[in-house]
Amino acid sequence: MAGHIPEEKVDEIRRSTDIVEVIGNYVDLKKQGRNHFGLCPFHGENTPSFSVSQDKQIFHCFGCGKGGNVYTFLMEIEGFSFIQALKQLAEQTGTDLPDQLSEEAPSEKSQESQAMLEAHQWLTKLYHHLLKNSKDGREAYQYLIDRGFTDETIQKYQIGYSPDSRDFVVTFLEKKGYHPQSMVKAGLLSTNDHGEYADRFRGRVIFPLRNHLGKTVAFAGRSLGQQEPKYLNSPETELFHKGRLLYNFDLARSAIRKEKTVILFEGFGDVISADQADIHHAVGTMGTSLSSMQANLLKKYAEQIIICYDGDRAGIEAAVKAAKLLKSVGCQTYVARVPDELDPDEFIQKYGGDRFKREIIDTSDTYISFMMNYLRRDYNLQVEGDRITYIEKVLQEIAGLDRAVEREHYLNEIATEFQLSVETLKEEVQRIRSQSGVKDKEPKNRYTNDTRQPTVQKKLLPAFHNAERKLIAYMLRDPYIADKVQEEIGGAFNIEDHQVIVTHLYAYYEDGNESDISQFVEMIEDASIKNLAIELAMAPVSEEVSDQEIHDYISRIRSEQWDRTDIRNLESELKKAEQQNEPIRAAEIAMEIIKRKKELKHH
Numbered sequence: 352m353a354g355h356i357p358e359e360k361v362d363e364i365r366r367s368t369d370i371v372e373v374i375g376n377y378v379d380l381k382k383q384g385r386n387h388f389g390l391c392p393f394h395g396e397n398t399p400s401f402s403v404s405q406d407k408q409i410f411h412c413f414g415c416g417k418g419g420n421v422y423t424f425l426m427e428i429e430g431f432s433f434i435q436a437l438k439q440l441a442e443q444t445g446t447d448l449p450d451q452l453s454e455e456a457p458s459e460k461s462q463e464s465q466a467m468l469e470a471h472q473w474l475t476k477l478y479h480h481l482l483k484n485s486k487d488g489r490e491a492y493q494y495l496i497d498r499g500f501t502d503e504t505i506q507k508y509q510i511g512y513s514p515d516s517r518d519f520v521v522t523f524l525e526k527k528g529y530h531p532q533s534m535v536k537a538g539l540l541s542t543n544d545h546g547e548y549a550d551r552f553r554g555r556v557i558f559p560l561r562n563h564l565g566k567t568v569a570f571a572g573r574s575l576g577q578q579e580p581k582y583l584n585s586p587e588t589e590l591f592h593k594g595r596l597l598y599n600f601d602l603a604r605s606a607i608r609k610e611k612t613v614i615l616f617e618g619f620g621d622v623i624s625a626d627q628a629d630i631h632h633a634v635g636t637m638g639t640s641l642s643s644m645q646a647n648l649l650k651k652y653a654e655q656i657i658i659c660y661d662g663d664r665a666g667i668e669a670a671v672k673a674a675k676l677l678k679s680v681g682c683q684t685y686v687a688r689v690p691d692e693l694d695p696d697e698f699i700q701k702y703g704g705d706r707f708k709r710e711i712i713d714t715s716d717t718y719i720s721f722m723m724n725y726l727r728r729d730y731n732l733q734v735e736g737d738r739i740t741y742i743e744k745v746l747q748e749i750a751g752l753d754r755a756v757e758r759e760h761y762l763n764e765i766a767t768e769f770q771l772s773v774e775t776l777k778e779e780v781q782r783i784r785s786q787s788g789v790k791d792k793e794p795k796n797r798y799t800n801d802t803r804q805p806t807v808q809k810k811l812l813p814a815f816h817n818a819e820r821k822l823i824a825y826m827l828r829d830p831y832i833a834d835k836v837q838e839e840i841g842g843a844f845n846i847e848d849h850q851v852i853v854t855h856l857y858a859y860y861e862d863g864n865e866s867d868i869s870q871f872v873e874m875i876e877d878a879s880i881k882n883l884a885i886e887l888a889m890a891p892v893s894e895e896v897s898d899q900e901i902h903d904y905i906s907r908i909r910s911e912q913w914d915r916t917d918i919r920n921l922e923s924e925l926k927k928a929e930q931q932n933e934p935i936r937a938a939e940i941a942m943e944i945i946k947r948k949k950e951l952k953h954h
């Protein structure tokens with residue numbers, strides 16, 4: 352699977368990585384007994400059945416069955432190839448990889464996107480350098496300082512300056528060996544009808560837009576003077592999709608996890624401003640409406656999401672849309688309101704970060720009170736007809752709340768304000784709820800306090816099947832047991848997937864490897880078999896196992912083998928009898944087969 356990468360490198364990187372730390376970047380893990388548990392990032396669940404073993408350096412989900420080592424995890428969650436996962440970890444652990452390391456037979460397309468990505472990293476450095484060190488950049492630098500950016504922020508966000516030149520970047524990229532046509536595709540250069548290439552960003556302050564791995568994938572350029580448009584962004588490219596990118600997610604990730612909260616802004620300027628005001632758990636959409644992919648990503652990391660959009664009409668409408676989407680994917684959603692039609696950046700500039708935190712973020716509305724305020728604007732509550740429509744709309748929203756106490760709270764509020772009976776309102780909400788098919792249940796706590804391991808109802812397996820599973824679990828832990836089993840029955844397991852696992856395992860130990868499940872699964876290509884091996888390795892088995900127990904498992908597997916062989920023999924006899932036209936004998940054999948099969952099931 353590792354192709355032509357030296358296996359020692361693969362192992363070295365895996366060994367210098369801690370799977371708990373890597374997965375901890377994506378999943379909130381809590382230690383319970385020997386393992387760490389969290390909510391599975393691969394399937395939706397409310398109680399954690401996703402477990403990570405630090406000893407074994409593997410993960411396994413008891414819910415959906417996914418499992419593997421640190422490479423498998425990154426491949427699954429990031430959609431990486433094996434090499435990409437390897438490179439990512441090599442970078443994090445400071446391990447050198449051979450230079451010639453490349454994807455096996457890279458397609459032209461991936462070569463081109465690799466070049467596009469590299470060019471973005473070069474330009475990030477170049478633009479930043481020009482801002483800090485060139486004569487032309489001085490004006491841009493002063494502009495940033497005047498707008499309240501600190502040196503630290505300019506450094507942290509690698510803010511830069513693109514010189515006011517037709518071909519400065521054209522020449523730079525050509526010298527680096529990039530094909531200008533690819534650079535046009537990357538949105539870094541533009542081209543005219545005569546096929547002449549030119550710099551896309553000229554005389555602008557440049558904000559690199561990073562993907563969630565911290566790599567620049569696009570730029571936003573702000574004009575310094577009267578140049579239009581005020582903002583010029585990279586176009587959508589293979590690397591940059593506005594609906595997917597969440598600005599600053601790479602830097603904010605750990606703060607979001609710590610606070611269990613994320614603040615969602617509309618623009619990257621707000622994010623940077625907030626960061627300067629000591630608010631580090633903030634991300635921004637790229638001025639497009641929040642996509643469900645982004646909503647789901649945020650939900651994985653944060654329990655609470657505070658939407659903080661611009662205070663004008665457009666900002667409020669966008670906040671309503673985002674709030675509804677976040678609510679629908681099950682996020683605890685709040686909306687912060689910025690007054691006087693200001694945007695968050697402007698508010699911070701004007702009143703400072705402390706006031707922003709105190710008056711805007713800390714006083715953000717719950718989803719429902721935000722919606723109530725929002726709906727109110729459309730109706731004249733002095734008029735009876737309007738009032739009734741308004742109340743109906745609000746009841747619809749209240750009906751969508753999960754918790755009964757919360758519903759009751761707002762119903763009381765409405766009842767008092769409009770002098771209505773709470774009972775009537777409750778009935779109405781109940782009617783809406785049953786109509787829309789919402790079940791009455793309190794949401795479960797994300798984590799229960801007990802330390803019992805999550806158990807999943809497994810189908811009852813026949814005894815021989817359990818024997819094989821137990822035996823493999825011991826074999827994975829102990830090469831001596833594997834050796835013994837190999838001598839006794841070799842690969843003669845009854846379940847085909849088990850045969851595949853033990854065959855790999857024998858080869859693995861024969862190569863002189865120690866028991867190491869995380870390393871072992873690298874040998875297995877088939878994902879479902881890999882998952883099964885992991886599942887077996889995670890199964891709780893006692894520390895000490897007697898020879899007798901191992902012997903019992905082996906006998907169980909053997910007798911099942913014999914029974915199966917018997918049946919197979921009978922089946923071929925049956926065929927013979929039929930061919931030789933001996934109906935009575937054939938019927939006898941058929942009866943015997945049915946009887947044997949029945950017995951087999953009851954083992």
Ligand SMILES: [Zn+2]
Pocket residue numbers: 391392393394401412413414415416417
């Ligand atoms: Zn799962």
